[in-house]
Amino acid sequence: MVKKPAPDATRRSEKSRRAIYAAALALVGEVGYPKTTVEGIAARAGVGKQTIYRWWGSKADVLLEAFLDLGEQTAREAGQEPYAIPDTGDLAADLKAVLRATVDELLDPRFDVPARALTAEGVVNEQLGREFVAKLLEPQLQLYVDRLRSAQDSGAVRPGIDPRIALELFVSPLAQRWLQRTAPISHAYTDTLIDYALHGLAPR
Amino acid sequence: MVKKPAPDATRRSEKSRRAIYAAALALVGEVGYPKTTVEGIAARAGVGKQTIYRWWGSKADVLLEAFLDLGEQTAREAGQEPYAIPDTGDLAADLKAVLRATVDELLDPRFDVPARALTAEGVVNEQLGREFVAKLLEPQLQLYVDRLRSAQDSGAVRPGIDPRIALELFVSPLAQRWLQRTAPISHAYTDTLIDYALHGLAPR
Known part of the structure; x- marks a missing residue:
């Protein structure tokens, strides 16, 4: 289950979310999915693991959103409408x-x-x-x-x-x-x- | 490098080769490629690991031949010419x-x-x-x-x-x-x- 942040938390935490996405993508690429952990993502992103569990239910959920976000980013960089x-x-x-x-x-x-x-x-x-x-x-x-x-x-x-x-x-x-x-x-x-x-x- | 057995060894060792192929395919399916070892294949096939090294250079070579053999077998069972x-x-x-x-x-x-x-x-x-x-x-x-x-x-x-x-x-x-x-x-x-x-x- 992907938890949605409350609206007032969104702006404040945008930087943390980006750092978590980047950490999750980098980690899974380096060590593979089985060895990727929420703890490892948190450490690499410089946040507490409770920050991750506040928004997402599991490492799979983090990665799912990280890929959706990456797809949007690369589409926009290429001057295209994402999805x-x-x-x-x-x-x-x-x-x-x-x-x-x-x-x-x-x-x-x-x-x-x-x-x-x-x-x-x-x-x-x-x-x-x-x-x-x-x-x-x-x-x-x-x-x-x-x-x-x-x-x-x-x-x-x-x-x-x-x-x-x-x-x-x-x-x-x-x-x-x-x-x-x-x-x-x-x-x-x-x-x-x-x-x-x-x-x-x-x-x- | 795939080592070829000497002709006189072929008939005598056909049963060992089949056992080694079967062990290699079963093991890679169960534990994945990284954890599959020549020692593990040998133990499961009931042969010494030197028997494997006499014929093949590595676990990758064993698996390659095991798949070629499996492809031939299943084609023949289906009444087709393999490859x-x-x-x-x-x-x-x-x-x-x-x-x-x-x-x-x-x-x-x-x-x-x-x-x-x-x-x-x-x-x-x-x-x-x-x-x-x-x-x-x-x-x-x-x-x-x-x-x-x-x-x-x-x-x-x-x-x-x-x-x-x-x-x-x-x-x-x-x-x-x-x-x-x-x-x-x-x-x-x-x-x-x-x-x-x-x-x-x-x-x-």
């Missing part, structure tokens, strides 16, 4: 823009190192994996579902296509290259994925 | 058959548990990850490259398509659903992936 996919009417261009920004994020060590540690843990720790997928990954995937539905309405995607499966044709290849380092990732690569996914491999 | 993709001339049917067999393998705990443990370790341990991708995963992906090239020769895949990227449109979604448990996997799901990948999401 949004543009809808200019040009599906290919919109998807390419979002995947290019995702490549930049995956190549940024601030994201790569902690996200890799947490994802590795989720692969073997089913409960943690399911929680983070439900709260972090799936809401992002649903943005693609919405964008693909809008494309179906405008005729840019075939009506019979299931958007929840369709998005995986371009999202999952990037995820696998990043996670398993099967091959390099780049803007040219994700542009190609979008072209292949939209137009298929078979001749027209 | 091969059929070429009947019907690209969609051939790819669907291989992906259906892969779904069955991923849902088999004998494969799922050790493969999950090893993949999780490869996500955070770059050297191990790269070694296992190069020796286990990439050779399997190259089989799809060959099959897609053959389809390009016969006109079933557009000539400009890069087969190494194209295969990811159906292989990576299955890998991500399995690894991150983002959604269930089934034969119907992988059939759909092949249909979408071959014909694209945009109207024709």
